[in-house]
Ligand SMILES: Nc1ncnc2c1ncn2[C@@H]1O[C@H](COP(=O)(O)OP(=O)(O)OP(=O)(O)O)[C@@H](O)[C@H]1O
């Protein structure tokens with residue numbers, strides 16, 4: 001597999017073409033019913049929608065954590081749906097960062113050990129200059145010797161963001177990264193994601209149910225029942241709420 005340098009700002013970092021996802025069951029669940037989306041390199045996109053609209057499914061398919069039933073997912077020039085499982089794992093490790101709602105910090109490791117974990121897993125050396133800059137930027141260098149249980153929610157999420165960015169991934173996927181935070185802290189965390197995206201020319205995709213948080217993104221995609229029902233450019237929180245109320249149900 002070839003490695004790819006960071007794409008130009010105007011190029012497409014993530015392309016989803018007619019993604020369908022059906023979960024098999026006695027009554028199969030059509031979680032995604034034909035979603036197409038182009039995400040420009042260096043852009044921040046929020047995905048909003050009611051519970052069960054398919055947000056996490058979409059994010060997991062885009063990140064290569066789950067496979068769509070139909071359609072293609074192209075990230076940084078690689079069609080993820082054609083990669084073998086071990087190539088997909090390597091691809092994710094090298095090019096993709098994840099932030100989850102519950103932080104997923106490992107409880108018995110210090111904040112620093114948590115931040116460095118993706119590098120350890122990939123057998124890569126720590127770029128200490130980059131690590132310091134990142135921690136400084138996130139305002140957490142003084143917390144690095146603490147265990148996750150000794151951090152507030154906002155602090156833990158900043159550490160989780162540092163962990164997601166330590167490998168300098170081209171694309172960062174975040175599923176409800178602010179879900180456990182109050183609106184103000186949540187907006188601040190998204191602001192940090194947006195600033196690092198700008199700094200690093202990263203592509204960021206954030207799932208959120210919070211209109212305030214979503215309005216910090218450049219583009220908001222509204223999902224309903226497995227379909228994209230609205231796309232908003234630089235909306236206000238009120239515009240996001242209005243779209244959710246009129247189209248997102
Ligand atoms: N593993 C699974 N097996 C069967 N059905 C699933 C599975 N995962 C999700 N679903 C269904 O697919 C649909 C979309 O789920 P998804 O988790 O993507 O929604 P969501 O928009 O992220 O919701 P929430 O806001 O509650 O997190 C739902 O109807 C859900 O019940």
Ligand SMILES: [Mg+2]
Pocket residue numbers: 055056057
């Ligand atoms: Mg979800």
